[in-house]
Amino acid sequence: MWFWLLGYLVLMAKITAVLTAVMVLAAYLVLVERKLLGRFQVRYGPNRAGIYGILQPVADGIKLLLKEDLMPEGADRAIFLAAPAVVAITALMMFAVVPFGPRLTIGGREIPMVITDINVGLLYVFALSSLGVYGVALGGWASNSKYALLGGIRGAAQMISYELALGLSIVPVVMLAGSFSLVDIVNAQAGLPFILVQPLAFGVFLISAMAETKRIPFDLPEAETELGAGYHTEYSGMRFGLFFLGEYVHMQVMGALVAVFFLGGWRGPVLPPPVWLLVKIVLVVLFMIWVRATLPRLRYDQLMNLGWKVLIPLALVNILITGAFMAA
Amino acid sequence: MIRAGIDIIASIAAGFYTTGRHLFVRPFTESYPEYKRPLPARSRARIILTRDPEGRERCVACYLCSGVCPVNCISMQAAEDSRGRRYAAWFRINFGRCIYCGLCEQACPTSAIQLTPDFEHIRRDLLDMVFEKQDLLVDHCGKDPDYDFYQHAGVVTGLAGKGDHISENAPVNTRTNMP
Amino acid sequence: MPKLIIDNLEIEVPEGTRVIEAAEKLGIYIPRFCFHHALGAVGACRVCAVKVLEGAVEGVQMSCMIDAQDGMKVSTTDPEAADFRRSVIEWLMLNHPHDCPVCDEGGHCLLQDLTVAGGHSIRRYEGGKRTYTDQYLGPLVQHEMNRCIQCYRCVRFYREYSGYNDLGVTGIAGRVYFGRLREGVLESPFAGNLIDICPTGVFTDKPSRYTGRRWDFERTPGVCIHCSLGCRTTVSARYRQVGRMEGRFSQRVNGDFICDRGRYGFYYADRPGRPRSGRISGQTVSVDQAVYEARDRLQRITEEHGPQAVGVIGSGRSSLQTQSAMVHLCRTTGWQGPVFRNTRITGAAADTAACALNPENAVSMRELETADAILAVGADPVNEAPVLALAMRQAQRAGAQITAIDPRPLEWPFDFEHLACRAEEIGEALASAAERLSDSRRPVVICGTEITDAGIVLQAADLVAGLRGSGKTAGLFCTLPQANSFGAALLDECNACAADLAARVEAGQIRALAVIESDLWHDFPDRPQLEKALEKLDLLVSVDFLDTPLFEKADIGIPSLTVFEAGGIYVNQEGRAQQVRPAHTGGLPITVTGAGDHPPRTFAPNVPGRDMPAAWVTAFCLAGQAPPETDAQMTAWMRYNFAVLSDLARMDADGVRLFAGGKTPIAHEATMPEKPEQCLELLLAAAVFGGEPMSDYSQCLRELAGLPAVWMDRADADRHGIAAGDRVGLGFENGEVSFVVRISDHMAPGVLVVYRHPDIDWQPRAGDTRYNIREDRIRRIEKA
Known part of the structure; x- marks a missing residue:
C-alpha cells in the first residue's frame, strides 16, 4: 500500500518541480526576451520594476491578474473561455515525457528523472503539439472578431503545415535511436549528439519548431501590424496571460525537444544533468530570440512555400539518405 | 542554385551579425526622468500667453487661434479694456484636448500664444487640465522679445493716437483742398 | 438681348446688364469692392478688371463699367487682367492698417478675402501709411477711416439709396474722407447697413463690438419681428446668445437692407432680467411646476364657474404656432378668446x-x-x-x-x-x-x-x-401693428378684443386670464381699466419671454422662448408666411453662467436654462394635451386644423402668401367722437426707436430715442407762446406728463403728436391712439 503512495508522492514531487521550473522560466523568459530585444535594438528594455527590471514579470503577472476579463459581444462563450487553457495546458503537458537526468537510485529504489517514460513519447509530444492548434483556431473563431478569425485560420494552416516537416525531420533520429521513447533517444546520444550526425534534420526541426511556436519570422497568426494581435486580439487579463504563457512554455518545450533530439539531452560533463538540460534549453531559446530580433515576418505565400516546397522535401531526402547509410 | 543558396545564407548571416553586434553597443536610450534632455526653444508643449516688451498682455483675443485649432481646445471672449485695447476677457485652453500641433502659435498675429518645451504638465484630474487665462499668462515675451502689435496696428488706444505708430503719417487734414 | 462669351461660356443677358453681372449669372465671381447690385457701379475700385478679347473696346476693362454687348468675348483669367487686379489690391493695401486682429470686420471682410485670394502678403512699399481722424457716429456704428479703400459704397447707399444727407465725402486726392461734416449721431435709421455694405472695416457694428468672429457664429436665416414687414435677417449666435444681426437678401421682401430697429432690436432676448424660471405668487419655481399649477388652477376655475370664466389673450408678436395653439386651447376648453388685439378701433x-x-x-x-x-x-x-x-x-x-x-x-x-x-x-x-x-x-x-x-x-x-x-x-x-398681426387676423375666431375681456372681468364674468406673449401693460390703452380688471381677477397667468410689468404682477408666470430659440412662422403685412429657424438651442448664455468671466469650471450634462418650453408648447399643456413633437409635425398639425393655413405646405424660400379669403373682420365701431371746442387732438404715434416694446430693451436704441417729445403745429405753438425746445406739461386725468416741444410747419393744425417712447409710462385714458386734450391743460414748465 505505502509503495503506491510513495510512487504517487514522487510523481507529484517531479510534476511540481517541473511545473515550477517551467512557469518561472516562462515568466523570466519574457523579461529576458524584452531585455535582449532592447539590447539588440540598442536600448535598455524594461528596467524600472526592481533592479534591472527583475520584478517586471511579477508586475506583469499582477497586472494581468487584476485586469478586467472582457468578452466580446456575440462570442461563443464556452469556447472563448476554454481556448487559452487548451493552449497553455497542451504546452505544459508536453514536458511530461522530457527526461531531465539519468535514473537516480535512492534507498535502493530507482527513480526515473522523467515524469513518465512512455515508449511512444515522441508521438505523444506531436499529438499534444497538434492539439495546441485547437486553442489558437478556436480562440480566434470564438472571439467573433474578423482579426481574431483571420489569426486563427492562419494559425491552423501554419501549424498543420509545419507539423509535417517537424515530424519528418525527426524520423532519422528515431531511426538512429531505434525508439520513440525520449529517454531512449537521449541514451542513444551517449557517444555523439545527433546534431553532428543529422545536421540537416536539426536545421529543419529548428525552423519547424519556431513555426510551431508561432514566433517571428512565423508569427502570422498574431501579426500585430496586420491583424491587431491575431487570434488573441479580443482577449484580456489572465486569459490573454494564458496564451502568453502557452507561447513561452511552448518555446521551452521546443528548446527541450531540440536538446533531447539533437544536443544529447541532459548529457554533459561536470555540471549536474538537469542543469545541462536547462543550459541547452536556454541556448535554443536565446537563439530564437536572436532570430526574432533579426528576421522580418514572412509573407503567407513564403511561409507555405518554405514549409511545403523546401522543408518537407529536405526532410524526406534526409530520411532516404539516413536509411541508405543505415542499410549500407 | 548553390550560389543562390550561399547568397541567401550569407545575407541571413549578415543580418544575424548586425543584430548580434548590437548586443555589445552601449544603448543610447536617455533615461527620463533621471536625465532630462535640454529641448530646443521651439519644441511644442505647454502653451503660454506672453506679454509685450512693456509688460502688457499681448493677446488681443482675435479668435484666430481658436479658429485654426483643429481640436477646438481654445475658447475665449474678447472685450475692450479701459485704454481701448482689445483683450481677452477670458481665455481657456483645454489641454485635455490639445494635440500640441502649434497651429495656434503660427496663426497668432501678436506673438501672444506660444508653445514652450515644458511638456511635464500632466494632471490627475481632467478638469485640472483646463487652463484659464491666469494659468496661461507669463511675465515675459517668450520667443519673440521685441514685437509689440499695437505699435504697428494703427488703432487708437489710450496709449497712442492716429499717426503715432510705426510707419504711420500724421492724420491728414481733410478740410483743405491744397494739393 | 445681347449674347456674349465669358471665359468660353456663352450667356444671353438683358440689355443694359453689366459684364460683372453677366459673369455672376454664369457663376463666375469677378472681384469687386465698389460694385453692389443694389447700388450699381461707379468704377471706383478698379478691382473688377477683366480683359475684353473681342468687342467694341478691347483690352483690360472694368467689368462693372461696360455693358454686355452682342459678340463680346471676355476673359476673367487673362494674365494681364489678373495681374492688374493683383496690383490694384496691392495699391489698396498700401495704406491699409495692420489691425485685422483687432478689427471686427476680420473674418467677413471682402478686402481681407480678396487680398488673400490675390496672394498679396508682404507690403513692398516702405513709406508711411496715411491716417485719418475718426468720428463718433452714434451708438450703432463704429468709424475707423484708416481702413478705407475709397469704394464710395457708403455714401452711395447713404445718400443715393436711402436718401439721408448727413454722411458724405470730403477732401481731395489721397485725402478723401467719408464721414459727417461734424461729428455726431447718424440721422438715418438705416445707418446700420453701412456695416454690411462696407467692404472693409470702416464701419463696424458697435454694440456687438468684439463679440465674435464670423466663423464662430452659428449663422441662421431669420426674419425680423420688430414690425410687420418681415424683413429677412441673418442671426449670428454664439455661446447660446444672439451676438449680431445682419440684413439678408430677399427677392420679395426687403431686398438687401434692413433698418436699425431690426438690426439692433434683438437685445431683449438675452437681457439679464428675462424670465427663465416659473413663478407662483412671486416664488421662483421650476417651469414644469408653474405650468402644472396654471393648468390645475385654470381647470378648477373652469369647473367652478364654467369655461366662460377664463379668458385668453394673445398678441401679434407671437408666432403662428403659438397663435394657432392658443386658438386650439380655447376650442378644446371652451375658454373665451383668444383675443389678439387690444381695442376694437386698431x-x-x-x-x-x-x-x-x-x-x-x-x-x-x-x-x-x-x-x-x-x-x-x-x-x-x-x-x-x-x-x-x-x-x-x-x-x-x-x-x-x-x-x-x-x-x-x-x-x-x-x-x-x-x-x-x-x-x-x-x-x-x-x-x-x-x-x-x-x-x-x-x-x-x-x-x-x-x-x-x-x-x-x-x-x-x-x-x-x-x-x-x-x-x-x-x-x-x-x-x-405687429410682426404677426396678419396671422392673428387669419386665426381669430372670437370677434372680440382685450378691452371686451377687461369689461367682462369687471362685470365678474371672467375670473381668470391667461395672457400669452402679450404686453398688456404697455399696449393696452386704458391703464386704469386694466388695473381695475387685474384687481378683480382670481388668477392671472402670464406666459412671456419678456419681463413685462404684467409678468411681474401675474399670479403664475411661465417663461417662454424667443424667436431665436423657438423659431416659428410669421406672416408679414402682405400675407407672406415666412419660416424662422431657431438660431440657437437656448439655455443660459455663457455670459450669464460665467458672470462675464470664463464659463464655470464644472461639467454637467444638462445645459442650464434649457428647460423652457416654447409658448405654443405651454398652450398645449394648458389644454392638457401633448404638443406635436417636432416643428414639422407642428406645421402639419396647423395645416390640418386651420383651413386658412393649408397653403403652408407650399412654403419655399420666398415663404408663401396666405390670404384670409372671405373672412369677415372684427366689427369696427364708429370713429372718434367729434373733437370738442377748445381742444387739441393728441395722437400717440409709432416711433422708429422707442416705439416698439421688444426693441426698447436694446440699450443702444434707447439712446437714439432721445427725450419724450410732443410735436406741435407752428400756429398752435404760437397761440400758446411755446417755442421749440420748451418743456411743457400735458395734464391728463391721471396726472401731468412733461415733454420737450418740437415744432413742425407741415403737420395738421390742431393736432399734438407724441411718438411712443419707453420713458412715457402713460396711456391715454380712452380711445386708442387719439385723445382730446383741452388747450388749457397745456402748461409750459421750462423755457428752452
Whole structure:
C-alpha cells in the first residue's frame, strides 16, 4: 500500500518541480526576451520594476491578474473561455515525457528523472503539439472578431503545415535511436549528439519548431501590424496571460525537444544533468530570440512555400539518405 | 542554385551579425526622468500667453487661434479694456484636448500664444487640465522679445493716437483742398 | 438681348446688364469692392478688371463699367487682367492698417478675402501709411477711416439709396474722407447697413463690438419681428446668445437692407432680467411646476364657474404656432378668446387691412419699388415700418409721385407731397386725392393702421379696386401693428378684443386670464381699466419671454422662448408666411453662467436654462394635451386644423402668401367722437426707436430715442407762446406728463403728436391712439 503512495508522492514531487521550473522560466523568459530585444535594438528594455527590471514579470503577472476579463459581444462563450487553457495546458503537458537526468537510485529504489517514460513519447509530444492548434483556431473563431478569425485560420494552416516537416525531420533520429521513447533517444546520444550526425534534420526541426511556436519570422497568426494581435486580439487579463504563457512554455518545450533530439539531452560533463538540460534549453531559446530580433515576418505565400516546397522535401531526402547509410 | 543558396545564407548571416553586434553597443536610450534632455526653444508643449516688451498682455483675443485649432481646445471672449485695447476677457485652453500641433502659435498675429518645451504638465484630474487665462499668462515675451502689435496696428488706444505708430503719417487734414 | 462669351461660356443677358453681372449669372465671381447690385457701379475700385478679347473696346476693362454687348468675348483669367487686379489690391493695401486682429470686420471682410485670394502678403512699399481722424457716429456704428479703400459704397447707399444727407465725402486726392461734416449721431435709421455694405472695416457694428468672429457664429436665416414687414435677417449666435444681426437678401421682401430697429432690436432676448424660471405668487419655481399649477388652477376655475370664466389673450408678436395653439386651447376648453388685439378701433383696422388683401391687389415691397405713383394714407413708414421708406425711396428715384395724407410731421428721406389733415379728415382727403393716381399705370396705395380706422382701410381698398377696374395694375400695401398681426387676423375666431375681456372681468364674468406673449401693460390703452380688471381677477397667468410689468404682477408666470430659440412662422403685412429657424438651442448664455468671466469650471450634462418650453408648447399643456413633437409635425398639425393655413405646405424660400379669403373682420365701431371746442387732438404715434416694446430693451436704441417729445403745429405753438425746445406739461386725468416741444410747419393744425417712447409710462385714458386734450391743460414748465 505505502509503495503506491510513495510512487504517487514522487510523481507529484517531479510534476511540481517541473511545473515550477517551467512557469518561472516562462515568466523570466519574457523579461529576458524584452531585455535582449532592447539590447539588440540598442536600448535598455524594461528596467524600472526592481533592479534591472527583475520584478517586471511579477508586475506583469499582477497586472494581468487584476485586469478586467472582457468578452466580446456575440462570442461563443464556452469556447472563448476554454481556448487559452487548451493552449497553455497542451504546452505544459508536453514536458511530461522530457527526461531531465539519468535514473537516480535512492534507498535502493530507482527513480526515473522523467515524469513518465512512455515508449511512444515522441508521438505523444506531436499529438499534444497538434492539439495546441485547437486553442489558437478556436480562440480566434470564438472571439467573433474578423482579426481574431483571420489569426486563427492562419494559425491552423501554419501549424498543420509545419507539423509535417517537424515530424519528418525527426524520423532519422528515431531511426538512429531505434525508439520513440525520449529517454531512449537521449541514451542513444551517449557517444555523439545527433546534431553532428543529422545536421540537416536539426536545421529543419529548428525552423519547424519556431513555426510551431508561432514566433517571428512565423508569427502570422498574431501579426500585430496586420491583424491587431491575431487570434488573441479580443482577449484580456489572465486569459490573454494564458496564451502568453502557452507561447513561452511552448518555446521551452521546443528548446527541450531540440536538446533531447539533437544536443544529447541532459548529457554533459561536470555540471549536474538537469542543469545541462536547462543550459541547452536556454541556448535554443536565446537563439530564437536572436532570430526574432533579426528576421522580418514572412509573407503567407513564403511561409507555405518554405514549409511545403523546401522543408518537407529536405526532410524526406534526409530520411532516404539516413536509411541508405543505415542499410549500407 | 548553390550560389543562390550561399547568397541567401550569407545575407541571413549578415543580418544575424548586425543584430548580434548590437548586443555589445552601449544603448543610447536617455533615461527620463533621471536625465532630462535640454529641448530646443521651439519644441511644442505647454502653451503660454506672453506679454509685450512693456509688460502688457499681448493677446488681443482675435479668435484666430481658436479658429485654426483643429481640436477646438481654445475658447475665449474678447472685450475692450479701459485704454481701448482689445483683450481677452477670458481665455481657456483645454489641454485635455490639445494635440500640441502649434497651429495656434503660427496663426497668432501678436506673438501672444506660444508653445514652450515644458511638456511635464500632466494632471490627475481632467478638469485640472483646463487652463484659464491666469494659468496661461507669463511675465515675459517668450520667443519673440521685441514685437509689440499695437505699435504697428494703427488703432487708437489710450496709449497712442492716429499717426503715432510705426510707419504711420500724421492724420491728414481733410478740410483743405491744397494739393 | 445681347449674347456674349465669358471665359468660353456663352450667356444671353438683358440689355443694359453689366459684364460683372453677366459673369455672376454664369457663376463666375469677378472681384469687386465698389460694385453692389443694389447700388450699381461707379468704377471706383478698379478691382473688377477683366480683359475684353473681342468687342467694341478691347483690352483690360472694368467689368462693372461696360455693358454686355452682342459678340463680346471676355476673359476673367487673362494674365494681364489678373495681374492688374493683383496690383490694384496691392495699391489698396498700401495704406491699409495692420489691425485685422483687432478689427471686427476680420473674418467677413471682402478686402481681407480678396487680398488673400490675390496672394498679396508682404507690403513692398516702405513709406508711411496715411491716417485719418475718426468720428463718433452714434451708438450703432463704429468709424475707423484708416481702413478705407475709397469704394464710395457708403455714401452711395447713404445718400443715393436711402436718401439721408448727413454722411458724405470730403477732401481731395489721397485725402478723401467719408464721414459727417461734424461729428455726431447718424440721422438715418438705416445707418446700420453701412456695416454690411462696407467692404472693409470702416464701419463696424458697435454694440456687438468684439463679440465674435464670423466663423464662430452659428449663422441662421431669420426674419425680423420688430414690425410687420418681415424683413429677412441673418442671426449670428454664439455661446447660446444672439451676438449680431445682419440684413439678408430677399427677392420679395426687403431686398438687401434692413433698418436699425431690426438690426439692433434683438437685445431683449438675452437681457439679464428675462424670465427663465416659473413663478407662483412671486416664488421662483421650476417651469414644469408653474405650468402644472396654471393648468390645475385654470381647470378648477373652469369647473367652478364654467369655461366662460377664463379668458385668453394673445398678441401679434407671437408666432403662428403659438397663435394657432392658443386658438386650439380655447376650442378644446371652451375658454373665451383668444383675443389678439387690444381695442376694437386698431384691431378692426388691422383685421380689415388683412382681410382686404387678395392675390390681385397685394404687392410686395419689391413690386412697390416699381410703382409710378404712391398714395400713403395714415402711414408713416419711417416710424412704423422703416424699410418700406427705403422701397418708397427707390420708387421715387425711379420717378414715382408720392403723396402722403397724414396729420403727423412726416420726415421722409425722399420728395413727397404732404397733405396734412387731422386724423378724422383722412377719409375726405383720401377721396379727393384719389384723382392723383389717375395718370399712373402702376399706382400703389399704402395704408397705415396705427392712426386710421377700418373705414379708411376699406376706403383705400375700394380705391385700389376701382383703379384696378379702370385697367391699372394697382396695389394695396397696408402696414400692420405687429410682426404677426396678419396671422392673428387669419386665426381669430372670437370677434372680440382685450378691452371686451377687461369689461367682462369687471362685470365678474371672467375670473381668470391667461395672457400669452402679450404686453398688456404697455399696449393696452386704458391703464386704469386694466388695473381695475387685474384687481378683480382670481388668477392671472402670464406666459412671456419678456419681463413685462404684467409678468411681474401675474399670479403664475411661465417663461417662454424667443424667436431665436423657438423659431416659428410669421406672416408679414402682405400675407407672406415666412419660416424662422431657431438660431440657437437656448439655455443660459455663457455670459450669464460665467458672470462675464470664463464659463464655470464644472461639467454637467444638462445645459442650464434649457428647460423652457416654447409658448405654443405651454398652450398645449394648458389644454392638457401633448404638443406635436417636432416643428414639422407642428406645421402639419396647423395645416390640418386651420383651413386658412393649408397653403403652408407650399412654403419655399420666398415663404408663401396666405390670404384670409372671405373672412369677415372684427366689427369696427364708429370713429372718434367729434373733437370738442377748445381742444387739441393728441395722437400717440409709432416711433422708429422707442416705439416698439421688444426693441426698447436694446440699450443702444434707447439712446437714439432721445427725450419724450410732443410735436406741435407752428400756429398752435404760437397761440400758446411755446417755442421749440420748451418743456411743457400735458395734464391728463391721471396726472401731468412733461415733454420737450418740437415744432413742425407741415403737420395738421390742431393736432399734438407724441411718438411712443419707453420713458412715457402713460396711456391715454380712452380711445386708442387719439385723445382730446383741452388747450388749457397745456402748461409750459421750462423755457428752452
